[in-house]
Amino acid sequence: MTRTVLRAAAVPLASVVLGLVLGAALIAVQGHSVTTAYGALVLGGAGDADALLRTLQKATPLVFGGLAVAFAFKAGLFNIGGQGQLLVGAAFAAGVGFGLEGVPLVVHLPLALLVGAAAGAAWGAIAGVLKATSGAHEVIVTIMLNFVAGNLTDWLAANPWQDRSGSNIIARTPLVKPSAEIPTWGWLPAGFVLAALAAFACWFVLERTTYGFEVRSVGANRHAARYAGISVGWIMASTMAVAGLLAGLGGAIESLGVDGRFEAGVNVGLGFEGITIALLARTNPIAVIPAGLLVGLMEAGAAKMQFESGVAPEIIDVIQALILLFVAAPLIVRWLLRLRDTDDRRLTLGAGWGR
Amino acid sequence: MAAAAETVVSQAEPEVLLAGHGITKRFGPVVANDDVSVELRPGRILALLGENGAGKSTLVNVLFGLHRPDAGQVVIADEHMELSSPHDAIARGVGMVHQHFQLVPPMSVVRNIVLGAEPRKLGMIDVAQARRRVMDLADRFGLGVDPDAAVEDLPVGAQQRVEILKALYRDARVLIADEPTAVLTPQETDHLLDVLRGLTAQGVGIVFITHKLREVMAAADDIVVLREGKVVGTTTPAQTSEAALAELMVGRAVDLHGDRFESGATGVGSAVSTAAAPSDEAPIAEAGERPVVLDIAGLCTDDDRGQRAVDELSLTVRAGEIVGVAGVEGNGQRELVEAITGLRHATAGTVSISDRDASGARPRQVTVIGVGHIPEDRAKHGLIGSYSVADNSVLNRYFKRPFAAGGMLRRDRIDSHARDVVATFDVRTPDVESPADSLSGGNKQKLIVGREFADEIDLLIAAQPTRGIDIGAIEFIWRRIRERRDEGTAVLLVSAELDEVLALSDRVAVMYEGRIVATVDPRSATREEIGLLMAGATPTTPA
Ligand SMILES: Nc1ncnc2c1ncn2[C@@H]1O[C@H](COP(=O)(O)OP(=O)(O)OP(=O)(O)O)[C@@H](O)[C@H]1O
Ligand SMILES: [Mg+2]
Numbered sequence: 001m002t003r004t005v006l007r008a009a010a011v012p013l014a015s016v017v018l019g020l021v022l023g024a025a026l027i028a029v030q031g032h033s034v035t036t037a038y039g040a041l042v043l044g045g046a047g048d049a050d051a052l053l054r055t056l057q058k059a060t061p062l063v064f065g066g067l068a069v070a071f072a073f074k075a076g077l078f079n080i081g082g083q084g085q086l087l088v089g090a091a092f093a094a095g096v097g098f099g100l101e102g103v104p105l106v107v108h109l110p111l112a113l114l115v116g117a118a119a120g121a122a123w124g125a126i127a128g129v130l131k132a133t134s135g136a137h138e139v140i141v142t143i144m145l146n147f148v149a150g151n152l153t154d155w156l157a158a159n160p161w162q163d164r165s166g167s168n169i170i171a172r173t174p175l176v177k178p179s180a181e182i183p184t185w186g187w188l189p190a191g192f193v194l195a196a197l198a199a200f201a202c203w204f205v206l207e208r209t210t211y212g213f214e215v216r217s218v219g220a221n222r223h224a225a226r227y228a229g230i231s232v233g234w235i236m237a238s239t240m241a242v243a244g245l246l247a248g249l250g251g252a253i254e255s256l257g258v259d260g261r262f263e264a265g266v267n268v269g270l271g272f273e274g275i276t277i278a279l280l281a282r283t284n285p286i287a288v289i290p291a292g293l294l295v296g297l298m299e300a301g302a303a304k305m306q307f308e309s310g311v312a313p314e315i316i317d318v319i320q321a322l323i324l325l326f327v328a329a330p331l332i333v334r335w336l337l338r339l340r341d342t343d344d345r346r347l348t349l350g351a352g353w354g355r
Numbered sequence: 356m357a358a359a360a361e362t363v364v365s366q367a368e369p370e371v372l373l374a375g376h377g378i379t380k381r382f383g384p385v386v387a388n389d390d391v392s393v394e395l396r397p398g399r400i401l402a403l404l405g406e407n408g409a410g411k412s413t414l415v416n417v418l419f420g421l422h423r424p425d426a427g428q429v430v431i432a433d434e435h436m437e438l439s440s441p442h443d444a445i446a447r448g449v450g451m452v453h454q455h456f457q458l459v460p461p462m463s464v465v466r467n468i469v470l471g472a473e474p475r476k477l478g479m480i481d482v483a484q485a486r487r488r489v490m491d492l493a494d495r496f497g498l499g500v501d502p503d504a505a506v507e508d509l510p511v512g513a514q515q516r517v518e519i520l521k522a523l524y525r526d527a528r529v530l531i532a533d534e535p536t537a538v539l540t541p542q543e544t545d546h547l548l549d550v551l552r553g554l555t556a557q558g559v560g561i562v563f564i565t566h567k568l569r570e571v572m573a574a575a576d577d578i579v580v581l582r583e584g585k586v587v588g589t590t591t592p593a594q595t596s597e598a599a600l601a602e603l604m605v606g607r608a609v610d611l612h613g614d615r616f617e618s619g620a621t622g623v624g625s626a627v628s629t630a631a632a633p634s635d636e637a638p639i640a641e642a643g644e645r646p647v648v649l650d651i652a653g654l655c656t657d658d659d660r661g662q663r664a665v666d667e668l669s670l671t672v673r674a675g676e677i678v679g680v681a682g683v684e685g686n687g688q689r690e691l692v693e694a695i696t697g698l699r700h701a702t703a704g705t706v707s708i709s710d711r712d713a714s715g716a717r718p719r720q721v722t723v724i725g726v727g728h729i730p731e732d733r734a735k736h737g738l739i740g741s742y743s744v745a746d747n748s749v750l751n752r753y754f755k756r757p758f759a760a761g762g763m764l765r766r767d768r769i770d771s772h773a774r775d776v777v778a779t780f781d782v783r784t785p786d787v788e789s790p791a792d793s794l795s796g797g798n799k800q801k802l803i804v805g806r807e808f809a810d811e812i813d814l815l816i817a818a819q820p821t822r823g824i825d826i827g828a829i830e831f832i833w834r835r836i837r838e839r840r841d842e843g844t845a846v847l848l849v850s851a852e853l854d855e856v857l858a859l860s861d862r863v864a865v866m867y868e869g870r871i872v873a874t875v876d877p878r879s880a881t882r883e884e885i886g887l888l889m890a891g892a893t894p895t896t897p898a
Binding site for chain 1: 740
C-alpha cells in the first residue's frame with residue numbers, strides 16, 4: 001500500500017523538487033540569497049498563525065478547482081471551465097449573501113453556499129449536456145463558457161448588484177451580511193475544512209459508490225461502460241455538473257469567507273490553477289489537498305519572500321510552471337531519476353478529442 | 356563501435372534470423388518466461404504453443420522489444436541486441452502483426468502501409484511511387500488488397516494483410532504474429548497460411564502463436580511448446596501428433612474430438628422441469644414444447660457505416676436449447692447480437708425475451724431481464740483493462756445485490772465473488788486486485804465467460820465464447836454451456852468456428868447477408884451442406 005502510494009507520488013514529488021532546484025538557480029543567478037528567499041517563503045506561508053491562515057485561504061479555492069478538474073477527468077472529460085464555474089458560484093453566493101436580510105446564520109450561510117454551488121453545477125452541466133447530446137467537445141464549450149461567465153458576472157457586479165453605498169464606482173457587490181460569512185477559527189478558515197471534506201467526499205464517491213464506478217467506467221472505456229449498462233450520456237452530463245458544483249463551491253467560499261463580497265476581476269485565474277493542482281495530484285482527489293496546500297503556501301509566502309530577499313514574486317509563477325512542466329512531461333523526470341515506466345499508468349488528458 | 360565488423364557479417368544470409376537465449380521475464384511475483392530459448396532460421400515457420408498464460412505473448416513481446424527481459428539475450432540476424440523499444444527491432448528487420456491492428460481506420464491501404472516511411476519527392480510524399488511499391492509487394496507475396504480502399508471498410512482478414520504488408524514494406528525478414536488466426540474465418544485462415552508459406556519461400560522467417568493444433572500441424576516447421584513459462588518441448592510436425600502436442604501443453608491427456616456429438620443426443624435435456632417427457636431421439640420436437648425465451652421477429656438494423664446489416668430477421672430460441680448461428684463473419688452476426696443486447700439501435704422489428712418486449716431496450720434493461728452476454732470484442736466491450744479482476748467480475752452487475760446496497764459498492768462481496776469466478780474458471784492471476792490488463796489473452800476471455808455464467812440468467816448470448824482459449828479450457832467452457840442448457844437456459848451461440856457451432860448446437864441457423872437462410876439439425880446436416888448455405892446457396896433453389 002505505502003509502496004504503491006510512493007510510486008504514484010514519485011513523479012510529482014520529484015517534479016516539485018526539480019522545480020524548486022531550478023527556481024533556486026534562477027534566484028542565485030539574479031544575485032539573491034537562495035536560503036533567505038526560500039526561508040522567507042516558508043516563514044511567510046507557515047511561519048505563524050497569520051501566515052498559516054493566508055496559506056489555507058489561498059489553498060481553499062485551489063483545492064476546489066483541482067477537484068473540479070480531477071473529478072471530471074475520472075469520466076474522461078477535460079474540464080477547462082473551472083474558471084467560469086467558480087465565477088458564477090462566487091457571484092451568486094455573494095448575491096444571496098448580501099441580498100437577504102434578517103435570516104439566521106444557520107439558514108443564510110448554507111443557503112448562500114448552496115446557491116453558489118448550484119450556479120457552478122448548472123454552468124458545468126451546460127457543457128456536459130451538450131457533450132452528451134450533440135458530442136460538442138467539452139474543452140471548447142467550457143472555454144467559451146468561461147468568457148460568458150466572466151462577462152455575466154462583471155455585468156452583475158457593475159449593474160443590478162453593484163454596491164451603491166457612498167461614492168463606490170467599482171464593479172462590486174455590497175459586503176455580505178454577517179449571517180452569511182464563513183467563520184475563521186484562529187488560523188483555520190472553515191472554508192478550508194470544507195475543501196478537505198469535499199476532497200474526501202470525492203474520493204468516497206468515486207471509489208465506494210456505484211455512481212463512482214459508473215463515472216470511472218465511462219472514463220476508462222466508454223464502450224465497455226455501455227456494455228455494462230451504464231448511460232454514458234447521463235454520466236457525462238452529471239459528472240460535469242458535479243465538477244461545476246465543486247468549482248462553484250470554491251467560488252462561493254471565496255466570496256463568503258475571504259473577500260466578503262464579489263468583485264469583478266478579483267477571482268480571475270483561480271479556476272485555471274485548478275488544472276495545475278489536478279495534474280500535480282495526478283487527478284487523485286485526496287492528493288489534491290497537499291497539492292493545493294503546496295501551491296497555496298508558495299502564493300501566501302511570496303510577498304514576504306520579496307520583502308526580505310528582493311526576489312520578485314513572479315518567481316513563484318515560474319516555479320509553478322516548471323513543476324507543471326515536469327508533471328506533464330514525466331519522461332523528463334523519469335529519465336533524470338532513472339525510473340522505470342512499467343508500473344506507471346500514463347496520464348493522458350483530453351481523452352475525448354474528436355469523439 | 357564494434358558493430359561495424361558485425362554489420363559486414365550480416366550482409367550475408369544470417370544463420371539465425373531471430374532468437375532468444377535464456378529469456379526470463381517476471382511481472383511481480385509471476386514468472387512469465389523462465390529461461391526460455393528459441394531460435395528461428397531463414398525460411399522457417401516457428402509455432403509457439405501453450406496454455407493460456409503459458410508465456411507465449413510475453414516471449415514474442417520480448418523478442419520484439421516491447422518488454423525488456425530480466426535475464427537472457429535477444430539475437431537478431433546473428434547479432435546480440437539490447438532492444439530498448441520495438442523501433443530497434445523494426446530497424447533490424449523484425450515486423451509484428453498485432454492482434455489489435457495498429458492501423459488508421461479512415462486512411463487508405465497505401466497510406467497506412469507507408470505511414471512513417473513514406474517515399475518522398477521534393478519534400479512531398481510521392482504517392483504514385485508509394486502506391487507502386489505497395490502493389491509490387493502485394494503481387495510478389497500474393498497479398499491481395501485494394502490499395503485505395505479505406506482500411507475501415509475492409510474485412511478483418513484484409514486488414515491483417517495490410518498489417519503484413521506494412522511489415523514487409525519495412526523490409527521485414529522476420530514476421531511475428533500473435534494469434535493471427537483467432538479473428539479469421541476458416542477460409543481466411545487457409546489463405547493466411549498460404550501467404551505465410553509463400554513468405555518463407557523468399558527467406559522470411561515467421562513466428563506465430565495459435566491455439567489450433569490443426570494449423571500448427573499444417574503450417575509449422577518447428578514447434579515450441581511452453582508451459583508455465585518454461586519450454587516443455589521442441590519438436591516438428593513430422594515427429595508429433597495433435598494428441599501428443601495437446602498433452603504436452605496441458606500436462607495431461609486431452610480428449611480432442613470426443614465432444615463432437617455429445618450434444619443434445621445424450622438426452623441431458625431431461626433435467627429441465629418445463630420439458631414434458633423429453634425424448635432422446637427427437638430433441639427438436641421435444642424443444643418445441645418448451646417456452647420460447649428469445650423471440651425475434653422482422654428485426655432490421657444497420658452496421659456502423661449505415662448499411663443494412665440485419666434484414667428482417669426472425670429467430671426463436673427456447674428454454675433448454677442451444678441455437679448456433681453459423682455464417683461467414685460479416686454477414687450481420689455482430690449487429691444481430693448488438694441489436695438484441697441493446698448496444699445497437701434496431702430500425703425495425705421486435706425482440707422479446709422471456710415474454711417481455713425488449714425491442715429498443717437498453718443494455719441495462721436486457722441484463723435485468725436475465726440475459727448474459729459474452730461479447731465478441733473482449734477488449735472493446737468485455738473488460739476495462741485498468742480495472743481490477745474483481746471489478747471486472749461484476750462489470751455489468753455491480754449495481755445488483757449483493758455487490759451493492761444503497762448505492763454503495765460492497766468490496767468484500769465483490770472480492771469474494773471474483774475469487775469464486777477465478778477459481779471456477781481457472782483464471783490465472785496472482786490475485787483479484789491485479790488489473791485485467793495484466794491477464795493473458797485467454798485468461799481475459801475466461802474471466803468474461805465466468806462473469807456471464809455466474810448470474811442467474813434465462814438467456815445466454817455467447818459470441819465467439821472460446822476465442823483465444825486453449826484446448827483444455829475450451830473443453831471446460833463447452834461443458835459449462837451444455838450444463839446451462841440442461842438447466843433450462845436458452846443459449847444463442849454465435850461463432851466463426853463451424854466446429855464449435857456443430858459441437859454445441861441443438862439447432863443451427865445459417866446466416867447469410869443479414870438473414871437466416873436455413874435452420875438445420877447439426878446431427879444430420881454435413882459440414883459441406885452448411886458450408887454451401889453459408890456461402891449463399893439457397894436450400895430450395897440452388898443457384
Ligand atoms: N503486463 C503484465 N503485467 C503483469 N502480468 C503479466 C503481464 N503480461 C503478462 N502477464 C502474466 O504473464 C503470464 C504469461 O502471459 P502471456 O500473455 O505471455 O500468456 P500467453 O501464453 O500469451 O497466454 P494466452 O494464450 O492466454 O494469450 C500470465 O500469467 C500473465 O498474467
Ligand atoms: Mg497471448
